[in-house]
Amino acid sequence: MTRKPREAVRSLPVPVPHTGVERVVSVPLPTVYGLSTAVGYLDHERGEEHMALVFGPPGTHDVLTRLHSECLTGDVFGSQHCECGEQLDSALRAVVAAGHGVVVYLRGHEGRGIGLVAKLRAMALQADGLDTVDANLALGLPVDARDYGAAAGILHDLGVRSVRLLSNNLRKREALVRYGIPVSEQVPLLTPPCESNIAYLRAKRQRLGHHLPHLDAYTDG
Ligand SMILES: Nc1nc2c(ncn2[C@@H]2O[C@H](COP(=O)(O)OP(=O)(O)OP(=O)(O)O)[C@@H](O)[C@H]2O)c(=O)[nH]1
Numbered sequence: 594m595t596r597k598p599r600e601a602v603r604s605l606p607v608p609v610p611h612t613g614v615e616r617v618v619s620v621p622l623p624t625v626y627g628l629s630t631a632v633g634y635l636d637h638e639r640g641e642e643h644m645a646l647v648f649g650p651p652g653t654h655d656v657l658t659r660l661h662s663e664c665l666t667g668d669v670f671g672s673q674h675c676e677c678g679e680q681l682d683s684a685l686r687a688v689v690a691a692g693h694g695v696v697v698y699l700r701g702h703e704g705r706g707i708g709l710v711a712k713l714r715a716m717a718l719q720a721d722g723l724d725t726v727d728a729n730l731a732l733g734l735p736v737d738a739r740d741y742g743a744a745a746g747i748l749h750d751l752g753v754r755s756v757r758l759l760s761n762n763l764r765k766r767e768a769l770v771r772y773g774i775p776v777s778e779q780v781p782l783l784t785p786p787c788e789s790n791i792a793y794l795r796a797k798r799q800r801l802g803h804h805l806p807h808l809d810a811y812t813d814g
């Protein structure tokens with residue numbers, strides 16, 4: 594048998610899953626959506642905490658998965674500046690309807706990675722007329738500072754090897770693939786716009802490239 598030289602093996606372009614997350618605890622969590630298992634993780638690389646809600650035995654391939662970026666205002670307080678709370682609700686319902694799946698709740702992603710108070714400052718600038726991209730830039734902050742290495746590490750730890758990703762954000766898909774989790778399908782998570790968030794959703798579509806085709810049905814005024 595011929596063996597490959599070590600250097601050749603090392604240089605293969607295999608995506609490496611993030612290894613900096615540690616599973617700390619796993620506990621049954623009954624929710625209004627159904628019984629889940631809450632799995633707590635520490636991301637030692639970034640000093641962040643994350644949680645995965647697992648419904649059923651998740652399976653290994655084509656697992657219906659939501660990577661949800663924390664949004665305190667939307668997820669907890671029902672803010673209509675954005676659609677995060679409604680997306681979280683829809684994602685949990687979709688996973689439960691499918692019978693199994695995973696919702697990874699990414700803390701440290703708050704405000705697309707700039708943090709809660711900076712996000713509130715960006716929202717104040719939007720109230721003055723800037724859009725969601727220019728508001729971050731006006732604060733001297735990145736438009737999107739999120740990293741998905743921890744998410745990939747969490748999925749890997751849960752035994753998930755490929756996903757059907759509940760998201761309208763093509764960058765999430767690309768990031769997961771880069772971290773070694775193939776996306777077999779991108780499942781849209783569209784919410785009906787309201788007066789308070791339609792301009793924000795349009796900015797997400799035009800400037801961040803989110804796939805939001807349903808907005809075509811809504812005209813100005
Ligand atoms: N900086 C900033 N962050 C916001 C704003 N509104 C919501 N967010 C944050 O945006 C994050 C969600 O990102 P989005 O770009 O809305 O959506 P996404 O998660 O990339 O895409 P989907 O998977 O389709 O939901 C959450 O962390 C929110 O806290 C805003 O006006 N400014």
Ligand SMILES: [Zn+2]
Nearest residue numbers: 664667675677
């Ligand atoms: Zn939000």
